[in-house]
Amino acid sequence: MSEFSWLLKEEAEAIRTTKEEIGHSPRFFNKDKRVTRLYLTNSNIMELRPLRKLTTLRVLNLVNTAVADISPLSRLRNLQKLNLEWMCVSDASPLRSLRNLCELNLSATKIKNISPLQNLTNLQILDFSSTSVSDITPLRKLKKLRELYLQNTNITDLSPLEEIPNLSYLDIQWTGIPISNKTLQLLEEGILRLFPEVEAGMLRDRE
Template structure:
């Protein structure tokens, strides 16, 4: 495989060190072993898993490469990400204004972004392998790209399911965390039937009816919104965890439907 040229020598040095590359040049073959990258400000080696689970508090993510942007020579590390379009997980925990470079990351299964002012999110629709999406403190009020991605993932699933002598489970988006993103309209989620972990905390949401038909929903967190009507929650069969603290809820009678159901963890305040 050919030699890879980095624009950011600081990023290149970090890659060499973390992959224990002794040669002067880095090749595409050297980088092919990289499955995950974390970009941070300051020193870090891992990140707590944000998805809810009884053992989640004890779980950490440790990507193959952790890059501290303070070690960058010229801030061109984003341009150098073109050498890693094959990776499966990416964590960007530094301020960004343009994430369009992610459009070609077709193998990406997990994307975590903190504090981005990126305005154009249509690239999400091309990430057909995406299963986990985590956005916190981002400019992401329009959920249409997520709805469109899900529709395309489901179409692909249906095509594969019709193949003879094969069995396919849905491998699309299943965990979605969108905290403090300025969201008020969650209508695009109406098509996201197989999400099992949904966190929409610290937004401007009042109408939660689009989620009532998400049949696979197991964990739901809607803290710090403007919700008063929780009747749609009574329609979600099989749900195990609900956290709707810090809303405008006065009537919780809709939850009576879950008396003999799977609901075991409920947080109200």
């Protein structure tokens, strides 16, 4: 019996190829002979092309891998959760086709431009903390967004968030955003949930 024989042929081939590259069997879950969740955190993977065959993948975790080219992910249109934290990724354009994404983590990547995300209208949780992103204008179309993590970025203008009705959690610690009455008025009461050190600064500014 061949390895991963309980999977469909193409899916088994993708998992075998990935195993050969990283040196051990990857952690994954399957349903009806198809891979639905794949976790490659802290692995040696550098090439994502074999993953193009995993078209029913719902969850993919690539945290702290050496992958720089994420273009093969553009075919994984059933993805709902994608974690690219601590990767060398600088181009978000391959993500524009992933319309089913609900959660996306781009923190500690090299991404500066988030305009490719503007049509990912199912996004509910988005994290691009510790990046060089400075303009969040593309986010105004993401009406389902509930949680947004902006800490340690170059963002200074929150006004695009006025158009996001469901936003309930916003982290802006270690940004250039002034914590003042004007800032608070941009958002509905209760949206801005800050960490203790930022809350202290907010109180000083409002005195």
